[in-house]
Amino acid sequence: MTRTPQPAEEQYDVVVLGAGPPGQNAAARCRAAGLSVAIVERELVGGECSYWACIPSKTLLRPVSALSAARALPGSREAVTGNLDTAAVFARRDSFVRRWNDAPEAVWLASEGIDLVRGHGRIDGARHVLVQPSEGGPRRLVARHAVVVSTGSRAVLPPLPGLSGARVWTSREATSAETVPRRLAVVGGGVVGTEMATLFQSLGSAVTMLVRDEGLLPRMEPFAGELVVKALSEAGAEVRTGTSVAAVVRDSPEGPITLILDDGEQVVADEALFATGRAPRTDDIGLETVGLDPGGRLPVDDTCRVDGVKGGWLYAIGDVNHRALLTHQGKYQGRIVGAVIGARAQGVPLLETDPWGAHVATADRAAVPQVVFSEPEAASVGLTAAEAERRGLRVRVVDYDLGQVTGASVYAEGYRGWARMVVDLDRDVLAGVTFVGPGVGELLHSATIAVVAEVPMDRLWHAVPSFPTISEIWLRLLETYRG
Structure with a gap:
């Protein structure tokens, strides 16, 4: 029997899985410590935040808030002669995401001395990462000191009858939309659902929000959701709280979608956005090869080192550790991890008592800031x-x-x-x-x-x-x- 030849090992001090903002920060800090770094990315350098989340959503929402501010003042109010220009709003979004082209981000990595390896990376035993590129044969990367998992999270859809194949929107489809649906159903009352309801209502959609909880933004003070509901309702949106979707029906990909509620009532829309939570992207990154369960979050200590891995070489930052699912917190963890790995590689004692706290991530326990860009x-x-x-x-x-x-x-x-x-x-x-x-x-x-x-x-x-x-x-x- 002919044995499949194994790829030659490529040695680095640190290998980072995932080139979103947290992974980029970790890689850059490791390079600043004098370590060689490879970063593996299966999609676009810049990750979810840059192309399908924070950047496009906030870019889309900024004209909404600017117009609202102008209409709130005598003098500027009279100068507003029309509604938002949808094509211009989408065009500005496209300029910020560079029409989903990551070439400038790749150039930045190279300027920092970070090697970009494009493809799907999987851990293959201690300190080993096997990368399957979209073209060509596999590559085996070996980390002398550390592997950092920064693969982010994905949208989760509930197991509803009829949902599979119904071509519903998640946050990705909402933030990359090219047209405005006449009727939009939004399922979920968290940050994504609230922001996208605000956006599409302002762009002309008839928005119906279907929220299982008794209010919007359940992780904030109750008055936050109450004021946002009032504003959305005054803008023309219908917000139904304490409501669950039981099933979905869509007979054709381009036809209307019907959401059947738990009381049997039906809501018909042209598109339906399900903003019903996120799960870590850890299901196919080889965790089982080092004794960890795939698919779940990766518990870490305050240096962001993964619990229960012999040798202490595996770290996890950003959404995968579930400490705080926010880009700025993931970037913060990336900075901490870079300092920690650099110190450990050089045999420098960690400074838990350092007033700068360079080696411990504490900000994501009790002081996590968050802004919801609703109106x-x-x-x-x-x-x-x-x-x-x-x-x-x-x-x-x-x-x-x-x-x-x-x-x-x-x-x-x-x-x-x-x-x-x-x-x-x-x-x-x-x-x-x-x-x-x-x-x-x-x-x-x-x-x-x-x-x-x-x-x-x-x-x-x-x-x-x-x-x-x-x-x-x-x-x-x-x-x-x-x-």
């Missing part, structure tokens, strides 16, 4: 009041109507929004902050700094906000807290 925006960091109470903290909740802040009334006529801070009374610091309203995403980093730095409440009193800006909400919250 109005919702932004939060840290714990909600309910989460803080579940953790046994003794807290005080302070609310304030953002519309009563002078800077907000200058920003937009009839400004509607809300702010909440959750104070940990035993430590006298902020445990969490939530803002909802136009433009509040740019307020969030000040809240993030306050939570991460554990700034005492009496010191925050002396951080004076500029007048008249929306940031004056800090003064109003603190005045309310002090009584």
Whole structure:
């Protein structure tokens, strides 16, 4: 019997699986530490965020918020003579994703001295990665020090009768759409569902949201979802909460789609977006060859090293470890991993007590910032009041109507929004902050700094906000807290 020849081994210090933002950051930090690095990518360099998630969605939503802001002010309101130009909105999206061309990203990798290996990479035993390119024979990469898994996540569809073959949208189809459906059903009330409902309603779709939970944005304070529902409803969308889809019917690929609800009612649309969660892309990356179960998340310690792998050579960053499914948190973990691998490769002790925290990922435990680019925006960091109470903290909740802040009334006529801070009374610091309203995403980093730095409440009193800006909400919250 003729034996299949094995590919020659290619030696690197570090091999990274996945060239999205987390993987790129890890690779770049390892190179900065003087290590040789190969990065493996089966699709586009830049990953989900660059082509089908953060970048296209926020680029699409920016004209929506700009038009909304113009319509909120006398003077500019009269200058708005029409609706959004859909073709121009899509064209701007296309320019940002470079029509799904990753050549500039590949050039950047080369400029950093990182070798790009295109193809599907699978772990093949300790420190070995077997890559099957789209063309040519397999390549075997061997890592002297570490393999980093940064393969991201994929959209999950529920096991509903009729869903398979119904050609429904996931986030990818929504953010890469070339046309606007006349009727769009959105299943799910999380970030993706809320943002895409906002977008397509603004572009002219008749949007129906079908949400299993009792409100939108369930991981935020309840008032966030309530204000977004109110705005969507006023814009013409129909938002049905406490509603589940039981089955899907689509007789032809180009025909309408019918969603049968759990009470038997039917919702007919031209397209249906299922924004029903995500799962880590770990089902076909060879985890079984090192004693791990494929398909699930990869638990890690605070250096992002995977638990239970002999020799401690395997790391996982970004969505695959499920600590925080956000691009900025994955990039942060990539920076940590690069510093950790560089230190361990050089025999340098890790500095868990370093004030910069260069070797431990702590930001994704209690101070995760997130902005939802809906109308109005919702932004939060840290714990909600309910989460803080579940953790046994003794807290005080302070609310304030953002519309009563002078800077907000200058920003937009009839400004509607809300702010909440959750104070940990035993430590006298902020445990969490939530803002909802136009433009509040740019307020969030000040809240993030306050939570991460554990700034005492009496010191925050002396951080004076500029007048008249929306940031004056800090003064109003603190005045309310002090009584």
